[in-house]
Amino acid sequence: MLKVFNTLTRQKEVFTPITSGIVKMYVCGPTVYNYIHIGNARSVIAFDTIRRYFEYKGYHVQYVSNFTDVDDKMIKAAKEAHTTVPAIADRFIAEFMKDTKALNIEPATKHPRATENIKEIIEFIQDLIAKGYGYESEGDVYYRARKFAHYGQLSHQNIDDLEVGASQHTDPEEMERKEDPVDFALWKAAKGDEISWDSPWGKGRPGWHIECSVMATKYLGDTFDIHGGGQDLTFPHHENEIAQSEAKTGQKFANYWLHNGFVTVGDENEKMSKSLGNFVTVHDILKTVDPQVLRFFMATTQYRRPIQYTQGNLEDASNNLKRLQTAFNNLNYRLKDAESGSDPKIEQEIRQIEADFVDQMDDDFNVQNAITQVYELAKLGNVYAERPVVFKDSLSFIIKTLSELVNIFGIEFKQETLNDDGIEALINERLAARKNRNFERSDEIREQLKSQGIVLEDTPQGTRWHRDDGKGTV
Structure with a gap:
C-alpha cells in the first residue's frame, strides 16, 4: 500500500488515484533563462524517479511539467544578451532537453510553455x-488573497503574518496599486518596449503563478492527483x-502535494x-562527471531530504554504481556456460528481495532503504x-530483476562489446x-589496455573487462 507525505496535511497518506490505474501529475519546471543548476536537477530527478x-507498479502516468518562458529574469537575460525573450527561451529549453x-x-507527457497559453491565461484571469x-489597477491585475478563505493552508502560515512580510518586501509603487499587501499579480502591465501581449487591461504579460494554474488544469483537469516541485x-x-x-x-486543485x-x-x-559563488550548473558538471553517476547520486536520496553535493x-555514488554494474557483468558472463533449468531456492530469494524493495518504496518513496535491497540482490547475484554450476533461467531472472529495479533510479546497465x-x-x-607464466608480458598488456580505458578483472570463471573513461563511468 503506497503512502505519500502530503505537504498540505503534513502527514503520510495512502495514495488513491482519482482514476484507477492512472496518475495525473504536474511538476513545476524551470524558468529558462540559463542552464539548469543542480537544484533544478534535483527536482527533475526526484520526480522522474x-x-x-508508479510505472513500475503498473500505473499509466500523465506527467505535465511546464517551462516559464517569460518573466523578469527572462527579460533581463534577453537585454543583457542583446536578443529576444523567445530566442533566450528556445536556446535554454534546448539545453534543458x-x-x-x-x-x-523520461520526457514529460506534455511540456507546455507559458507563452503558448496566453489566450487561456487571459480567460482565466477574466473569470x-x-x-x-x-x-x-493601472494595467496590472491582482488577486485578492484575503477573499480566498483557505489562503496560507499549504505553507501553514497566518495571512496577517504574511501581510507583515509582504509590506516589507513589496516595491512602494506596486504597494500603491494594490488593495492589500498580500495581494499578488495575475497580469503585469508592460514597461517600455518589453515583450507583451494585448489584453482587456492593456499590453502586458502573465504573472508567474497564473501560468501553472492554467496549464495544470488545461492538461490534467480541475482536480488531479499530484502536484510536485521544490520545497x-x-x-x-x-x-x-x-x-x-x-x-x-x-x-x-490537487489531492497530494509533494x-x-x-x-x-x-x-x-x-x-x-x-552570491556565495557556489552556483553549479548541470552543463558544467557533466563536463567531468558521468551523467549516470550524478543521476544515481541524486536518485538514491529520499526526495524530501536535503542533498549535500560534494566530490x-x-x-561514493560512483563506487556503488560500479558494484551494481560489476554484478550485472558477472551474471551476464556466466550465461555462456550456464546449464538449462532453474534454481527455485535462488528465485524465491530474489522475489523476497524485490518484495522488501517494494515495501520500502511504498513508504513515501524511501529510496535510501530501497537501494539497500538492490545491493542485496547484487550480492546474491555475485x-x-x-x-561451479549455474542455471540459465535463474541467471536471467536475477539480471531482469536487477535491471528493472535500477531502472527506477534512472540507471541502465551497459552491455559491453x-x-x-x-x-x-x-x-x-x-x-x-x-x-605460459609470462607474467611480465601479462602485466604489460593489462597496463596497455588500462591506458585505453579497458579495465580487466581476473575471476575463477575467466577474464572479464569493462570500460572506464575517467569520469566515473562504469
Missing part, C-alpha cells in the same frame, strides 16, 4: 475578476496556485546561491555467479601469456 516507480536526456529523464477575486515553491508559488485555481473552479528538499554545496553544507559523495580487433587480440595474447 517517483514517476518511474539535452541535459535531462543525459540524466536519463477570477468576474468572481470578485481579481481586480485591475522553496511551497510559498508563495504553490499557495497562490491553489488560491487561483480553486477560486475559479470551485474544486480541490515537495523535494534543497541541495547544499561543499563540505560546509552551504545552500547553493550565486566525496559523488565518488555469489550465485561464482558457483569489444569492437576493436586490436584490443580483443591483446586480451587473447594476455591469456596466452598467463597460461
Whole structure:
C-alpha cells in the first residue's frame, strides 16, 4: 500500500488515484533563462524517479511539467544578451532537453510553455475578476488573497503574518496599486518596449503563478492527483496556485502535494546561491562527471531530504554504481556456460528481495532503504555467479530483476562489446601469456589496455573487462 507525505496535511497518506490505474501529475519546471543548476536537477530527478516507480507498479502516468518562458529574469537575460525573450527561451529549453536526456529523464507527457497559453491565461484571469477575486489597477491585475478563505493552508502560515512580510518586501509603487499587501499579480502591465501581449487591461504579460494554474488544469483537469516541485515553491508559488485555481473552479486543485528538499554545496553544507559563488550548473558538471553517476547520486536520496553535493559523495555514488554494474557483468558472463533449468531456492530469494524493495518504496518513496535491497540482490547475484554450476533461467531472472529495479533510479546497465580487433587480440595474447607464466608480458598488456580505458578483472570463471573513461563511468 503506497503512502505519500502530503505537504498540505503534513502527514503520510495512502495514495488513491482519482482514476484507477492512472496518475495525473504536474511538476513545476524551470524558468529558462540559463542552464539548469543542480537544484533544478534535483527536482527533475526526484520526480522522474517517483514517476518511474508508479510505472513500475503498473500505473499509466500523465506527467505535465511546464517551462516559464517569460518573466523578469527572462527579460533581463534577453537585454543583457542583446536578443529576444523567445530566442533566450528556445536556446535554454534546448539545453534543458539535452541535459535531462543525459540524466536519463523520461520526457514529460506534455511540456507546455507559458507563452503558448496566453489566450487561456487571459480567460482565466477574466473569470477570477468576474468572481470578485481579481481586480485591475493601472494595467496590472491582482488577486485578492484575503477573499480566498483557505489562503496560507499549504505553507501553514497566518495571512496577517504574511501581510507583515509582504509590506516589507513589496516595491512602494506596486504597494500603491494594490488593495492589500498580500495581494499578488495575475497580469503585469508592460514597461517600455518589453515583450507583451494585448489584453482587456492593456499590453502586458502573465504573472508567474497564473501560468501553472492554467496549464495544470488545461492538461490534467480541475482536480488531479499530484502536484510536485521544490520545497522553496511551497510559498508563495504553490499557495497562490491553489488560491487561483480553486477560486475559479470551485474544486480541490490537487489531492497530494509533494515537495523535494534543497541541495547544499561543499563540505560546509552551504545552500547553493550565486552570491556565495557556489552556483553549479548541470552543463558544467557533466563536463567531468558521468551523467549516470550524478543521476544515481541524486536518485538514491529520499526526495524530501536535503542533498549535500560534494566530490566525496559523488565518488561514493560512483563506487556503488560500479558494484551494481560489476554484478550485472558477472551474471551476464556466466550465461555462456550456464546449464538449462532453474534454481527455485535462488528465485524465491530474489522475489523476497524485490518484495522488501517494494515495501520500502511504498513508504513515501524511501529510496535510501530501497537501494539497500538492490545491493542485496547484487550480492546474491555475485555469489550465485561464482558457483561451479549455474542455471540459465535463474541467471536471467536475477539480471531482469536487477535491471528493472535500477531502472527506477534512472540507471541502465551497459552491455559491453569489444569492437576493436586490436584490443580483443591483446586480451587473447594476455591469456596466452598467463597460461605460459609470462607474467611480465601479462602485466604489460593489462597496463596497455588500462591506458585505453579497458579495465580487466581476473575471476575463477575467466577474464572479464569493462570500460572506464575517467569520469566515473562504469
